[in-house]
Amino acid sequence: MEYIELSGGACSDCVQAISNDDYSGMSDAVEGQVRAGVTRVTERGTGVTGLVVGVEKGFSREPCAVCGGLAGDRHEVGYLREEEEEADEPEADEPDEDDLVTSDDRNFYQYGKRVLVVDEEEDRDDAIRAYMDREQFWPDAWSISDHGNAHRIDLSGK
Ligand SMILES: [Zn+2]
Numbered sequence: 001m002e003y004i005e006l007s008g009g010a011c012s013d014c015v016q017a018i019s020n021d022d023y024s025g026m027s028d029a030v031e032g033q034v035r036a037g038v039t040r041v042t043e044r045g046t047g048v049t050g051l052v053v054g055v056e057k058g059f060s061r062e063p064c065a066v067c068g069g070l071a072g073d074r075h076e077v078g079y080l081r082e083e084e085e086e087a088d089e090p091e092a093d094e095p096d097e098d099d100l101v102t103s104d105d106r107n108f109y110q111y112g113k114r115v116l117v118v119d120e121e122e123d124r125d126d127a128i129r130a131y132m133d134r135e136q137f138w139p140d141a142w143s144i145s146d147h148g149n150a151h152r153i154d155l156s157g158k
Helices: 013-022 028-042 124-135
Strands: 001-006 048-060 072-081 100-102 107-110 113-117 143-144 150-152
Touching: 013 028, 013 048, 013 072, 028 048, 028 100, 048 113
Parallel strands: 100 143
Antiparallel strands: 001 072, 048 072, 100 107, 107 113, 143 150
């Protein structure tokens, strides 16, 4: 959760409404302004869960940050917002330098060096798996098309 303070602060009517959901003692006009202000702030963005009132700040000439009311005593006010979740990194669709890469399904390169040559009569995927088992390292393997697109080779053996 992230706390975002609203500059200007909240008037005593808004503090009463936010803290206690209490709109008593307000004229209809003021109550309408306060309700509209609370709604406006809480609908400010996704993940906004509500208003929080803080310490008293004293007199201010600025309008209330919630209802826009006239100058008066102010309390600190802000809202809580859930922090946006980091988007999951999409799975890389480009070979890393430690991956096995081929453009002819015969010659495989790793770190820019040819590390594996698959014989004509050998099954390509078996040869890759055998190589990785020998090296005790199982990176991804990629086949690069004539157009330069990398396709991950499925080595699950299915
Ligand atoms: Zn107010």
